[in-house]
Amino acid sequence: MIAESIRNHKKAIIPYVTAGLPNLETTGKILLALQEAGAAAIEIGIPFSDPMADGPVLQKASYMALQSGFKMDDLQHCLKGWSSMLEIPLIVMSYINPLMRKGLSRTLISLKDSGVKGVIIPDLPRDAGEIYADCTEIGIDLIRMVAPTTLPERITKVLSECSGFVYAVSIKGVTGSRSDLPVEVRSQVRAIKDMTDLPVCVGFGVSSASQVENLLAFADGVIVGSYLMANIMNAADPVRTAHDTLHGLLNGS
Amino acid sequence: MKGYFGEFGGQYVPETLLPALDELDAAMETAFDDRAFWDEFNSYMIHYVGRPTPLTRAKRLSDHLGLDVWLKREDLNHTGSHKINNAIGQILLARRMGKNRIIAETGAGQHGVATATVCALFGMECHVYMGSTDMARQQVNVERMRLLGAEVVPVEGGSATLKDATSEAIRDWITNVDTTYYLIGSVIGPHPYPSLVRAFQEIIGREARQQIIAQSGSLPDAVIACVGGGSNAIGIFSAFLDEDKVDLIGVEAYGQGNGRHGASINFGMPGVLHGTRSFLIQDKDGQVMETHSIAAGLDYPGVGPEHSFLATAKKACYVLVDDEQALSAFKLLNRLEGIAPALESAHAVGYLSEYCKGHEGMKVLVNLSGRGDKDIHTVIGS
Numbered sequence: 059m060i061a062e063s064i065r066n067h068k069k070a071i072i073p074y075v076t077a078g079l080p081n082l083e084t085t086g087k088i089l090l091a092l093q094e095a096g097a098a099a100i101e102i103g104i105p106f107s108d109p110m111a112d113g114p115v116l117q118k119a120s121y122m123a124l125q126s127g128f129k130m131d132d133l134q135h136c137l138k139g140w141s142s143m144l145e146i147p148l149i150v151m152s153y154i155n156p157l158m159r160k161g162l163s164r165t166l167i168s169l170k171d172s173g174v175k176g177v178i179i180p181d182l183p184r185d186a187g188e189i190y191a192d193c194t195e196i197g198i199d200l201i202r203m204v205a206p207t208t209l210p211e212r213i214t215k216v217l218s219e220c221s222g223f224v225y226a227v228s229i230k231g232v233t234g235s236r237s238d239l240p241v242e243v244r245s246q247v248r249a250i251k252d253m254t255d256l257p258v259c260v261g262f263g264v265s266s267a268s269q270v271e272n273l274l275a276f277a278d279g280v281i282v283g284s285y286l287m288a289n290i291m292n293a294a295d296p297v298r299t300a301h302d303t304l305h306g307l308l309n310g311s
Numbered sequence: 312m313k314g315y316f317g318e319f320g321g322q323y324v325p326e327t328l329l330p331a332l333d334e335l336d337a338a339m340e341t342a343f344d345d346r347a348f349w350d351e352f353n354s355y356m357i358h359y360v361g362r363p364t365p366l367t368r369a370k371r372l373s374d375h376l377g378l379d380v381w382l383k384r385e386d387l388n389h390t391g392s393h394k395i396n397n398a399i400g401q402i403l404l405a406r407r408m409g410k411n412r413i414i415a416e417t418g419a420g421q422h423g424v425a426t427a428t429v430c431a432l433f434g435m436e437c438h439v440y441m442g443s444t445d446m447a448r449q450q451v452n453v454e455r456m457r458l459l460g461a462e463v464v465p466v467e468g469g470s471a472t473l474k475d476a477t478s479e480a481i482r483d484w485i486t487n488v489d490t491t492y493y494l495i496g497s498v499i500g501p502h503p504y505p506s507l508v509r510a511f512q513e514i515i516g517r518e519a520r521q522q523i524i525a526q527s528g529s530l531p532d533a534v535i536a537c538v539g540g541g542s543n544a545i546g547i548f549s550a551f552l553d554e555d556k557v558d559l560i561g562v563e564a565y566g567q568g569n570g571r572h573g574a575s576i577n578f579g580m581p582g583v584l585h586g587t588r589s590f591l592i593q594d595k596d597g598q599v600m601e602t603h604s605i606a607a608g609l610d611y612p613g614v615g616p617e618h619s620f621l622a623t624a625k626k627a628c629y630v631l632v633d634d635e636q637a638l639s640a641f642k643l644l645n646r647l648e649g650i651a652p653a654l655e656s657a658h659a660v661g662y663l664s665e666y667c668k669g670h671e672g673m674k675v676l677v678n679l680s681g682r683g684d685k686d687i688h689t690v691i692g693s
Contacts, residue, residue, distance in 0.1 A: 107469065107599040108584060110478045111325045111485065117468055130596045154323060155583045159597030181583065184322040184329060185312070205327035207488060212329065230327055231486040 060147045060176050060199050060222040063098050064257040064279045069308055070098035071270060072259060074151065074283030075290075075300070076119035077102050078128035082136045084296055086143070091301035093146050096308050098279060100144070101178065104133065104152035111180045113234025115284040119291060130156065134168060141173025149201065149222070151178040163192050170198045176222040177201065190219035203227050204250055206242065213253060223257040223279065224250055228264070234284045236263035239273075247277045267310040282307060314502025316620035322501040324586045328481075331488045336503045338408045343510065348403065355399045356514060359432070360389045364515075366522035366676075371647040376667040379674040381531065382650070383519045383547060385681060390425050392653065392681030393515060393543045394496060398425035400511030401494045402433050410492035412436045416480040418445055418473030418539075419607035419655070420452025421681055422496030427461035437461035440480045442471040445607055452685060470601045473611050477585050497540025498615035501586030505615050512546025515678065520550040523676055533558040533666065536678040537658040538629065539573065539609035541618045543680035548627060559627035560666070561618060562658045564604035566634055571603040575614040576622045576629040589616040605634040605689060606654035608681075634693075636661040641683060641690055653681035654689065 064070040073092050077085050089100055105123035109116060141148050150169055157165045157179065169177065176199030182189065186200070193200040199222030204213055207230060217224065228243045229236060243260060250258050260273045261281030273280045286303050293299035314320055322332055342348040356362040364387050369380040385393040405413060413435050417423030423439040430437035439456055443465045446453050456463050469475040477499075484493045498505040498512075523531055534551050536544035538561035551557040566572035575590040582591035584599055592600050592612040604610045621627040632640075637654055640661035644650050652660055656679045663675065683690075 106597075108474060108478050110481045110585065113482070121469070124598060153583075155591070155593065155599070156597035158583065159580075159593070159595065180325050181323045181586070183588075184314075184324075203326045205325070205329075207327050207330045209330055212326075216326070227325075227327065230488055232482045 060099055060149065061257050063147050064223055064259065067098035069096070069274055070259070070279035071096065071304065071308055072099045072101055072279055072281045073097050073286050073304055074101040074103055074281060076105055076116065076123050076287055077133055078105060078123040078126060079119055079291070080126060080296070082132055086136060086140055087297045088290065088300045089140055089144060091297050092304050093144055095301045095304035097146055097304060099147045099149055101149045101151045101281065101283070104150060104156050106153040106156055109153060111232055113232040113284060115288045116233050119287045122291070134172060137169070137172035137174060147175035148173065149176040149178060150174050154179050154181050162189065163196070166193060166196050166198055170196050175199060178203070178225060186219055193221070201225050206230050206240070206246060213250065217254045220256065223259050224254060225281065226250060226258050226260045226277065228260050228262045231262070233262055235265035235288070237265070239263050239269060243273070244276050267307050270307050316617045317624065319581070319589050319616035319619040320502055320505060321588050322586060323583045323588065324501050325485060327485050327488060331484070332501055332503070334408065338404060339503050339507050342404055342407060352400055352403060356396070360395050360399065361387065362514065363518045364388060366519060366526060368526070369648050372644065375647060376663055377671045378663060378667050379672060380663065381523055381527065381674070381676050382679045383515060383676060384679055385515060385543065386650070386652065386656070386679050390428050391684065392421045392425070393512060393546060394422045394425035395428065396514055397496065397508050397511040397542060398422070398429045398494065401507070402429040402435070405435070405492035405494065406433060408492065410490065412487065412491045413494050414438045414440065414480050414483050414491055415494045415496060416440045416473065416476040417496065418476070418610060419685065420445070420449040420456065421608060421685070423461070423463070424452050424455050424459070426494050426496070427456040427459035430461060431459045438464055438483065440464050440466050440476040440483070442466050442473060442476045444471040445473065445476070448689070449607060449685065473607070474584070474599065481585065497542040498545050498617060499540040499585060499587060499613060505587065505617055508542050509545045509549065509617065512542050513549045515543065515546035516548065516550030519547055519676060527674065530554060530557055531676040532670070532673040533560055534676045535560045535562060535659045535662055535666070537562045537609060537655050537680065538614060538618060539564070539611050539655060540613070541615035543678050545615060545617055547676070547678040552626065559621070560662065561627055561629040562632050562662045563629055564606060564609035564658060565631035566603040566605070568633055573602040573604040573609045573611060574631055575612060576618060577631055579612070581619070584613045587616050589619040590614055605637060605693070606658060608653070608655040609658065630662055630665070632658040632661040636664070638690060638693055640664070641686070650679070651683035651687070652679050653683050654686045656680045657683070
């Protein structure tokens, strides 16, 4: 369903939203606004105390969401409502520890039962074969990341244990807006596309309509996180700002 | 499985870092098979670090406690702790790998000082990440690192202590992975770090085992060391792991008790932090909790995965010493032996007051992992 939604959108953009910022009720409204602005799917980020792959903006978003009292149980409760309210697929992005706390399989099953279609885990163990098998059995996509440093043999292995889409990391670095993305992204995406039928979406650093336009010329989708969250965190009206930011990225503004 | 200690350890890292870990793993294995590598390491240990460190019989402390106490004097190493053993080993490896930009994390500043020292010695660029809370309470070590030519980078995120400094060092590594060597300070982090750091700290155990046999005629009944990440403990335990009759005792920081401590094995649950699966102090949602210890070097919510394995396999036991007991031990060792231990090491000494009950006359080897000059201010202020 995730792959299908990406393919069905002429310009597939996947926004990332930290859950519970400023609160879960507002997060729900932000999701609706993002769907209305044309999102192909949405990544819901579970805040974590130690987000080692994130730059300053998403670190701050995580920290603030935890400070404002984010709880996993509350999120589980909301996810069900959100996924039935949305027509586009919901994806959960989380560091592995919060997902493992009550048992990874058990958590994946309850995410699936809440209508979540896929998970992205930036700190999966090197050998994620068992986790992939679990996800397949449960019926939830395991979206895998391929970095600019990933060697061909490893790419083959990652792609054999990946579903939904392939997350091509654009840069060597942590999340956060970049004014320039490396030109090698194009060849990186082309190489991955040669090896899989799954859609390939580019994330990390995306922060302008022209970048989105350029990336969509060769990638199946783009992921926008820090740029969106920075705008949301600075806004008096986060719901409207979320809508306008995504609209601007898709249509130029 | 490779890189695991039972169910603990592994490589839980972003894809970007995996090739760097593979490169490190391969370089480590080649170096470890190379006699010349170890010859050079040992030469630095002797002529620069000042090894072998002595084994001191603590006569007055022994009489006081009714035990037979022997102290492995890592406090007498150059830079004042066991951290230099690992820093020398890893800088030699970094040089072999052609990396000349070094990054490190530090809590109390002992590993930061050791890293800055070896970078000065080898003419390498050095950036040390340190929580701003720790920078304020370990100002002298911050100045030492700067004098050695290192850039000390303040980390404001989270609790602004060792765990946040470690996260920030990992972020730097992800960003500068081609040019940078991450010189981690304890037996934590993704494989191969726990094995790599252990290999350079085993020298403590090898020396101590020979010395205690030579000086006392037999093996000790127990070996005691403090455990934060756990590198000094692994170092000394390693020479006694096959001895069923030698009790291995790791001492965790119980801080102020009541949820304000750094005792991962005693109170944590298995979890993943900084690339490795091990016992972790976390809440019911899997959020890592803030820790507390009067010893900054024990103020860390995780622990080396091999310790988690040794604990669950019952090959070692892990006990608790709180701030107050550590402070008493600090003062006691000053008075009775003329030795000021680091507050971290004072936790190991502090356990003797418990251990002596029911173990009269037992022979105990204590790893005195560092010296306490850095802590005088804290002790006076407490």
